Amino acid sequence: MDIYNYIDGEFTLPISGNMLDNLNPATGQIIARIPDSNNDDVATAAEAAKLALPSWRGLTKGERINWLNKIAQALEERSEDIAKTESMDTGKPIALARRVDAARSISNFRFFAKHAEQLTENKFTMADATNYVIRKPVGVVGLITPWNLPLYLLSWKVAPALVMGNTIVAKPSEMTPMTANLLAKTLDDLDFPKGVVNIVHGLGPSTGQAILEHPEISAISFTGGTETGKIVAKTAGPMFKKLSLELGGKNATIILDDADLETAATGAAKAAFTNSGQVCLCGSRVLIDAKIYDAFVPKFIDAVAAMKVGNPDDESTDIGSVISQQHMEKVLSYIELAKQEGGTIAHGGQRIIPNHASLQNGSFISPTVIENLSISSRCATEEIFGPVVTLHKFDSDLAAIEMTNSTQYGLAGSIWTSDTARGKQLAKQIDSGILWVNTWLHRDLRTPFGGVKNSGVGREGGDWSLNFFSELSNICVKDD
Ligand code: TXE
Numbered sequence: 001m002d003i004y005n006y007i008d009g010e011f012t013l014p015i016s017g018n019m020l021d022n023l024n025p026a027t028g029q030i031i032a033r034i035p036d037s038n039n040d041d042v043a044t045a046a047e048a049a050k051l052a053l054p055s056w057r058g059l060t061k062g063e064r065i066n067w068l069n070k071i072a073q074a075l076e077e078r079s080e081d082i083a084k085t086e087s088m089d090t091g092k093p094i095a096l097a098r099r100v101d102a103a104r105s106i107s108n109f110r111f112f113a114k115h116a117e118q119l120t121e122n123k124f125t126m127a128d129a130t131n132y133v134i135r136k137p138v139g140v141v142g143l144i145t146p147w148n149l150p151l152y153l154l155s156w157k158v159a160p161a162l163v164m165g166n167t168i169v170a171k172p173s174e175m176t177p178m179t180a181n182l183l184a185k186t187l188d189d190l191d192f193p194k195g196v197v198n199i200v201h202g203l204g205p206s207t208g209q210a211i212l213e214h215p216e217i218s219a220i221s222f223t224g225g226t227e228t229g230k231i232v233a234k235t236a237g238p239m240f241k242k243l244s245l246e247l248g249g250k251n252a253t254i255i256l257d258d259a260d261l262e263t264a265a266t267g268a269a270k271a272a273f274t275n276s277g278q279v280c281l282c283g284s285r286v287l288i289d290a291k292i293y294d295a296f297v298p299k300f301i302d303a304v305a306a307m308k309v310g311n312p313d314d315e316s317t318d319i320g321s322v323i324s325q326q327h328m329e330k331v332l333s334y335i336e337l338a339k340q341e342g343g344t345i346a347h348g349g350q351r352i353i354p355n356h357a358s359l360q361n362g363s364f365i366s367p368t369v370i371e372n373l374s375i376s377s378r379c380a381t382e383e384i385f386g387p388v389v390t391l392h393k394f395d396s397d398l399a400a401i402e403m404t405n406s407t408q409y410g411l412a413g414s415i416w417t418s419d420t421a422r423g424k425q426l427a428k429q430i431d432s433g434i435l436w437v438n439t440w441l442h443r444d445l446r447t448p449f450g451g452v453k454n455s456g457v458g459r460e461g462g463d464w465s466l467n468f469f470s471e472l473s474n475i476c477v478k479d480d
Pocket of ligand 1: 172205206224225279
């Protein structure tokens with residue numbers, strides 16, 4: 001099927017007419033073609049967004065909230081289609097696409113509809129004057145999203161941007177364009193106001209870069225790799241665009257000596273291998289108190305070994321294909337590097353070709369557990385973003401904190417202990433944006449989401465999203 005840009009309420013081919021192939025990573029088959037858009041397509045989309053801005057921002061907040069709820073309802077009616085499409089486009093198991101991608105895409109719209117309701121304007125009174133803090137939309141905003149959680153992350157940005165009165169130029173990853181197209185079709189079916197949401201497909205350095213550079217686009221919300229995040233900052237920074245950068249991670253899962261080993265092993269395996277380790281929040285390093293290392297590791301490996309790698313269409317599959325052959329090669333090269341760096345493969349370590357005729361060209365990798373690597377090795381400090389985890393011993397809580405904070409990233413992490421006060425105390429000393437104690441990926445959407453160091457700049461979620469997608473003005477009125 002051909003996927004088109006969605007600009008000014010119309011599905012259009014790119015001005016150049018050039019199209020790109022989109023593959024199903026599990027089969028290696030071409031499943032769609034998408035526009036290879038360029039500056040002209042982005043300029044057309046930005047113009048449409050600019051023209052649509054006065055009427056969209058002119059709606060009341062209540063009217064925009066109604067639209068978000070209508071979109072959520074319409075997405076919910078096609079949630080199975082979203083799940084199946086996302087699974088086909090990313091290679092992830094259908095059960096995961098239902099439980100995480102489709103469900104969260106719907107709840108993102110519902111959440112921000114509800115959260116915006118409680119938004120109040122601030123007022124500060126002085127002896128002889130009153131200050132009224134008012135919110136205005138930023139204007140036309142650029143949303144650039146990655147391939148690991150395509151509609152989940154696009155909707156996470158579209159919903160708050162819309163409810164705060166902005167209009168949008170969005171570019172999904174060229175690797176996973178299909179559910180963004182479902183969103184466009186949903187908006188079209190709802191007769192959503194034309195030009196408010198514009199989706200332009202294409203490659204990062206051409207289409208994405210054009211969004212970064214367009215003078216009418218006043219804010220960029222970006223989720224993706226750290227290296228690309230640097231390009232975003234370098235391009236948009238000097239143009240004084242508002243920036244929200246959600247980048248990579250190298251998160252630690254810390255197993256304290258008083259942890260319940262079964263619970264921690266299951267939790268650490270889930271944190272390491274959900275979505276084949278292709279979530280920025282995944283726990284790719286497991287730090288284990290030396291006193292319980294020998295008791296914990298066999299339980300962890302049992303939990304990993306129980307994970308079924310195979311056909312994403314199979315309800316019982318836990319681990320599907322990674323996003324592409326190229327990414328599979330990158331992940332496998334890190335496994336080879338680990339051996340050169342002195343690591344030993346405790347489980348997995350190889351490509352898997354499921355015995356299913358259609359999956360022979362897929363990019364499946366067994367969940368891989370590597371021991372005996374230094375905490376400062378490349379495999380333990382660089383983001384691999386695949387089903388690979390390294391195990392490390394520590395001999396004190398202080399050492400665990402130092403090892404955790406020793407990478408260039410600072411996004412997330414989890415701590416497993418039977419003493420939650422101890423866990424919380426440890427969490428406070430970790431330089432990351434998000435810490436879980438005795439759980440992982442347990443999300444309250446009102447909380448701030450984002451990281452420090454090479455994991456990004458800014459926070460999204462709850463009020464932080466609403467603040468990012470609005471400009472504040474203070475009006476000070478002298479008393480009569
Ligand atoms: O990110 P990219 P990808 C990390 C992870 C992964 C790496 C690459 O390490 O291996 O990033 O993943 C667009 N100007 N994470 O390829 O390349 C691109 O088209 C403007 C962590 O997804 O950064 C896509 O739409 N845009 C992350 C988006 O940026 C550009 C989740 C992300 O692409 C561009 C995913 C440019 N010059 C990957 N170049 C997380 N934190 O969740 C690319 N793009």
